Amino acid sequence: MENQAKDEKGKFDKENHGLSLLMYRENILDLYKYPHNFGSLNQATHSHREFNALCGDDITIKLIINNKDNKIENIKFQGSGCAISMASASLLTDEIKGKTLKEIETIDKDKILNMLQIPISSVRLRCALLCLDALKGALK
Amino acid sequence: MKQHFPIFENNPELVYLDSAATTQKPKQVIDAITSFYEKENANIHRGLYGLSIEATKKYEEARKIIADFINADENEIIFTSGTTHAINMLVYTIDSLTWTEKGKGKNEIVLSEMEHHSNLVPWQQLAKHFGYKLKFIPITDNFELDHNKAREIITDKTAILSITHTSNALGTINNAKELINLAKQKNPDVITIVDAAQSVPHIKIDVKELDCDFLAFSGHKLYGPMGIGILYGKKEVLDKLRPFHFGGDMIKSVTLEASEFQPVPNRFEAGTQNIASVIALGEAIRFINRIGLSKIQDHEKQLKKYALTKLKTIKNIDIYHSSNTDNTSSIISFNLKGIHSHDLASLLNDYNIAIRAGHHCCMPLMSALNITGTARISFGIYNTKEDIDKLCDALIKIQEVFNK
Ligand SMILES: Cc1ncc(COP(=O)(O)O)c(C=O)c1O
Numbered sequence: 001m002e003n004q005a006k007d008e009k010g011k012f013d014k015e016n017h018g019l020s021l022l023m024y025r026e027n028i029l030d031l032y033k034y035p036h037n038f039g040s041l042n043q044a045t046h047s048h049r050e051f052n053a054l055c056g057d058d059i060t061i062k063l064i065i066n067n068k069d070n071k072i073e074n075i076k077f078q079g080s081g082c083a084i085s086m087a088s089a090s091l092l093t094d095e096i097k098g099k100t101l102k103e104i105e106t107i108d109k110d111k112i113l114n115m116l117q118i119p120i121s122s123v124r125l126r127c128a129l130l131c132l133d134a135l136k137g138a139l140k
Numbered sequence: 141m142k143q144h145f146p147i148f149e150n151n152p153e154l155v156y157l158d159s160a161a162t163t164q165k166p167k168q169v170i171d172a173i174t175s176f177y178e179k180e181n182a183n184i185h186r187g188l189y190g191l192s193i194e195a196t197k198k199y200e201e202a203r204k205i206i207a208d209f210i211n212a213d214e215n216e217i218i219f220t221s222g223t224t225h226a227i228n229m230l231v232y233t234i235d236s237l238t239w240t241e242k243g244k245g246k247n248e249i250v251l252s253e254m255e256h257h258s259n260l261v262p263w264q265q266l267a268k269h270f271g272y273k274l275k276f277i278p279i280t281d282n283f284e285l286d287h288n289k290a291r292e293i294i295t296d297k298t299a300i301l302s303i304t305h306t307s308n309a310l311g312t313i314n315n316a317k318e319l320i321n322l323a324k325q326k327n328p329d330v331i332t333i334v335d336a337a338q339s340v341p342h343i344k345i346d347v348k349e350l351d352c353d354f355l356a357f358s359g360h361k362l363y364g365p366m367g368i369g370i371l372y373g374k375k376e377v378l379d380k381l382r383p384f385h386f387g388g389d390m391i392k393s394v395t396l397e398a399s400e401f402q403p404v405p406n407r408f409e410a411g412t413q414n415i416a417s418v419i420a421l422g423e424a425i426r427f428i429n430r431i432g433l434s435k436i437q438d439h440e441k442q443l444k445k446y447a448l449t450k451l452k453t454i455k456n457i458d459i460y461h462s463s464n465t466d467n468t469s470s471i472i473s474f475n476l477k478g479i480h481s482h483d484l485a486s487l488l489n490d491y492n493i494a495i496r497a498g499h500h501c502c503m504p505l506m507s508a509l510n511i512t513g514t515a516r517i518s519f520g521i522y523n524t525k526e527d528i529d530k531l532c533d534a535l536i537k538i539q540e541v542f543n544k
Pocket of ligand 1: 160161222223224225256258259304306307308335337338358
């Protein structure tokens, strides 16, 4: 990913924000300003808070899982953090809502990076994956 | 000035605003390291041949230059790997000074709310193992230490006072002298320590005037190499301090049963030291002396003024800097509303602008300020007004993208 970021960098016009446009594509910024599935869930069956002390990013994921069909009936997240952590939490919660636990088993780092569709440098990886850690914690 | 620093030749676009993390290195310092390994490499204090004698001489010359720089005596300068190492070494052995008959009942360690983790976490450990109580001098709304509160917090039970001279997160220069005096009035046997990692590179330090027992700083923030730092200790205090490490070089004589140690400072430098870096740090101080610390200070002061004025014209900016700018260093922390400092630093990187973002190893300070982090810029002698112009232009553009 880092190499990719470097390669892409050369192609972009610095004056035109260079990599920043790529890294913070408009939909990422939109999700930061208007996150999806943001808020609390009263009747959550599962929840977990994950904290990234380094950045101060802080995400709590709450889910309602139907114990008959193991389907995620609803999911919300709350917290604060950088654009990358907030956007990836929006994308992840969108992605898994309505799916069964079986269906989301395969969600991993690559899946998250794919959803974000922007190059994430190694130092920002933890931001992108915080929501996944929160989800895994909740499902444990 | 940039021409003295090869990093700028190799990265011509670089706007480096992170000297508080580490300064760039002048060619003269890099050359000193290369030259040592290419022409003079030998271990010190051991060989009886020319190279070793020469290496020993240069090593001790560097000690003298460093001592003069802070108005200490040569035998009060102990080489460490950095500030963190220096403070830790002290924490491991300070009981030999404080855990004494006289020290009975004196069970408080006083620090401040704006300490770097390296002047906090080690003391937490000491407190845990010896049952000391940690107390903290709070900060005022103007990002300074509250000396009125300090007068209550420091008591006759204060065994140790360890204070940062300049805050790496806020740039505030603390009145360490007054706090040290205060502590000594309350307990004449108190051990006082100054974390000078951020002050030694920028303001004239006189350990005799400060009257501290110990003072720690890092070479790499002082235009010197990484992996070398200094623990200054007052001679009569060092004489009572137990050595940190035992082994070669620190002994006078050894039998199978027992050993006699060298006098200070050698008894605190066991094993082969980072000789090349010591010599290069001496060279870094020669470099500073040639320019003149007061000239460096003036330059940085002007930059700081310029930057503060210019930053204040940016909309939706929060600046965490004392209004008493005579008592601040060239470090400015800020946040743009609605933009996480890490996003800001990542985006500035695209403009080749290097800044630090986050909690700056001061998580308790961030909590006290009720924030999770800041964007921080800090200057060195190579920075220019143009660097600040580029930063401000970029900040405005980033704001436009974010607020679109
Ligand atoms: C105030 C302060 N104290 C201590 C340190 C630790 O220095 P080092 O990492 O060189 O040991 C730093 C470095 O950031 C600092 O700014």
